[in-house]
Amino acid sequence: xxxxxxxxxKVTGVSFTFYDPSEVRRMSVKQVxxxxxxxxLGNPTKxxxxxxxxxxxTKNHLCGTCSLSYFxxxxxxxxxxxxxxxVNPMMFDALYRFLQGCCPYCHKFTFxxxxxxxxxxxxxxxxxxxxxxxxxxxxxLPKTQSTITDPETGEVIMAIDDNHGIDSDEDMGDEAKEVVxxxxxxxxxxxxxxxxxxxxxxxxxNRFVEKKLSTVERSxxxxxxxxxxxxxxxxxxxxxxxxxxxxxxRGPVPKLRRDGYLKIFREPLTRKxxxxxxxxxxxxxxxxxxxxxxxxxQSKEKxxxxxxxxxxxxxxxxSDDSDSESSExxxxxxx
Ligand SMILES: [Zn+2]
Ligand SMILES: [Zn+2]
Numbered sequence: 001x002x003x004x005x006x007x008x009x010k011v012t013g014v015s016f017t018f019y020d021p022s023e024v025r026r027m028s029v030k031q032v033x034x035x036x037x038x039x040x041l042g043n044p045t046k047x048x049x050x051x052x053x054x055x056x057x058t059k060n061h062l063c064g065t066c067s068l069s070y071f072x073x074x075x076x077x078x079x080x081x082x083x084x085x086x087v088n089p090m091m092f093d094a095l096y097r098f099l100q101g102c103c104p105y106c107h108k109f110t111f112x113x114x115x116x117x118x119x120x121x122x123x124x125x126x127x128x129x130x131x132x133x134x135x136x137x138x139x140x141l142p143k144t145q146s147t148i149t150d151p152e153t154g155e156v157i158m159a160i161d162d163n164h165g166i167d168s169d170e171d172m173g174d175e176a177k178e179v180v181x182x183x184x185x186x187x188x189x190x191x192x193x194x195x196x197x198x199x200x201x202x203x204x205x206n207r208f209v210e211k212k213l214s215t216v217e218r219s220x221x222x223x224x225x226x227x228x229x230x231x232x233x234x235x236x237x238x239x240x241x242x243x244x245x246x247x248x249x250r251g252p253v254p255k256l257r258r259d260g261y262l263k264i265f266r267e268p269l270t271r272k273x274x275x276x277x278x279x280x281x282x283x284x285x286x287x288x289x290x291x292x293x294x295x296x297x298q299s300k301e302k303x304x305x306x307x308x309x310x311x312x313x314x315x316x317x318x319s320d321d322s323d324s325e326s327s328e329x330x331x332x333x334x335x
Pocket of ligand 2: 251
């Protein structure tokens, strides 16, 4: 925005974020390349940290960029090009916490996609200040009429009657939690008449969110309360992502260790975990030689394929249903 031509408008919100490298370069008046601050006469060196382009060095100097005096120059940003990527120390704690819950093979959070869908749904509701609705989502459990069976052994592992009596994710009984996790892992096997597949359940969650979001405007909510709820949610996301094996690809997840704000080490797997890793044919990606562009392209293609499949399924479903739900499906796809 050009501050010389003010726009008559009302501020509706403020958000904070970090500059990306291209923005830093555009803002910068000088690339700092010289590690020497002052020359032998005590004057600032060219390309050093005290380069006159970033502001006058003493009261007698003028600014190299705006030519104003020591008192009037606002000071200007310079930048240093780093030879290797460096993690912003402010972000390191968060990075480390999230990385501990990430799968080194499929690069997702180690919880299953149903749990992920529930977290996404809650974050979306909180984004619009819908704290109560986010809590209501805890009551939205997968439909299980009678039993869920283990897809591998065929044993009955769960038997519940209905979806009532659960207040919040923290109070959510182990039973209910397990149902959510089971349904998340249950992709083709272990399905009984009356039970919902994970896709159907995720669809139901998304429809719930769309319905709630369609009734609100974004700006009217109490910030503190929502922030508290969001903080709690992030906390529970982090604790739920601490799994010894990934619930998506079943790969064993190694422990991590950090060294200050600089390095993260991957601890070796236990012997048992190594055996699992070998039997599944999994191996770590070499991060130093990872072709990020290729990786992003691949995962995007995969996502598109999944979406196409989902659309197909939905089309089939909506042609069967004569409910009003089909219109809600369309709303959801637009977003
Ligand atoms: Zn200046
Ligand atoms: Zn995985």
